[in-house]
Amino acid sequence: MIFDVQKLRVDFPILNQQVHGKPLVYFDNAATTQKPNDVIGSISDYYNTYNSNIHRGVHFLSQKATNAYESVRDTVRKFINAEHRHEIIFTRGTTESINLIATSFGKKFLKPGDEVLISWMEHHSNIVPWQMACEERGALLKVIPVSDKGDIETDSYLKLLNEKTKIVAITHVSNALGTIVPVKEMIATAHSRNIPVLVDGAQAISHQQVDVRDLDADFYCFSGHKMYAPMGIGILYGKEKWLEEMPPYQGGGEMIQDVSFVRTTYNELPFKFEAGTPNVGDAIGLEKAINYILSIGMKEIAKHEHELLTYATEELKRINGIRIIGNSDNKAAVISFIHETIHPYDIGTILDQLGIAIRTGNHCAQPLMDRYGIQGTMRASFALYNTKTEIDILYNSLLRTIKMFS
């Protein structure tokens, strides 16, 4: 299929609107992506025609909803090339996926004095759950430093890995810098010492082909809403052997085999980790989003986004006073920048008046901002429906904005 961005934009009704009297330029895709008609339609179709509680009902609607929900599991398995369908656990999002592992893995495997290794460029979602687990288990949180350019310091990583390290939790793509982390190599290194690795894939999943078996990741977490699917649905992939060994995360319906007041036996995978009524409607939306991405082609999407990144980087570098934070040679379509004298909040406020949605602030990565000695940045992040014209609008709007403050 030929990649025609104008044609694709028609699939996203939200893009066709004016904000403060200006055409909307949506560059906050790292926060959440917009949803195509297919996804929106599938959710109303579910609630209009076959909404029902799943797995236990003998009636027609329940069967239909169950089949639909379980087929999503197969679609996700195939999408990330997992070995088994029961290695795919539905969650509310990346944050819940990481909390699940930090809690259940922590309970089973973390002892006082053990270490958990994360990096300096993690999102708070891949810091705080581990801090909580460490506090609970008396373990220590260790942090791999990041270079000025925005890369993981590999030498330090090697030095920090030791016999006390029980798990490495690392992002695949930095939400604040855009750095693509060499997770495959890092996993191989950890595995050579029998240490499992969790990958936070929130920023990677819709921008590059993810093959969990090729990466050999022990856990891979992502959210639907950053890949054109609804909010409130996410995935935890876990290798069978780890998921089998870990205790359940939450108790309730679905995750049990037998309940008495003396003892409860837990259900088998994946249901052991899916307590309560699941989010069927949004899971169905996730399947539509995956099919939508596949119909365009992940390689095509990645190529388009890379062109946007390259173009935006060149354009921003032409503006006096703008400095790009995060200059790794290997970047996803995220560009973080600051102005030497004007505060991100000021620029973001004026850009909003000009119809441009970017993110300003610390991007839920305060330690990383401290690392660069800054309060926050402005961040433009691109998706398959963004265009070079929109980058031109950003460029011209930035010039106009900077002029207002000087």
Place this chain on the structure above:
Amino acid sequence: MSIRDLEEQIVGEFMVFDDWMDKYNHIIEMGKDLPKIEDKFKIDNNLIPGCQSRVWLHAGFEEGKVFFYADSDAVITKGIINLLIRVLSGQTPDEILDSKLEFIDRIGLKEHLSPTRSNGLTSMIKQMKLYALVIKTKNGEN
């Protein structure tokens, strides 16, 4: 001048602007004109955290009136601070506590005061009123 009158004055000032550009240019100018706060007051203890821009606030009390001194690292925030100080500084604790500050909404800057904006302004107003309350209570005791 009373808080009410000062609010009306500001609303009148903003009426002359045709578009948002003029309005924001004016706020930026006011941000630049905000009287400098003494360095000794720009300390962590006086910091009102907002994750986007930081605001420092200090208050003094003279002859029954509260005086505010503030700063921020974002100019638009400073501009709005300047407006707030113009309205509230030099008023009595009671007047400050009773103020509704509706002018912010009327001049179309309401979004900057939304609690989710996290620019420190919402907490700043709370803190200004808290200062007024503390001063009032202290003074009542004397």
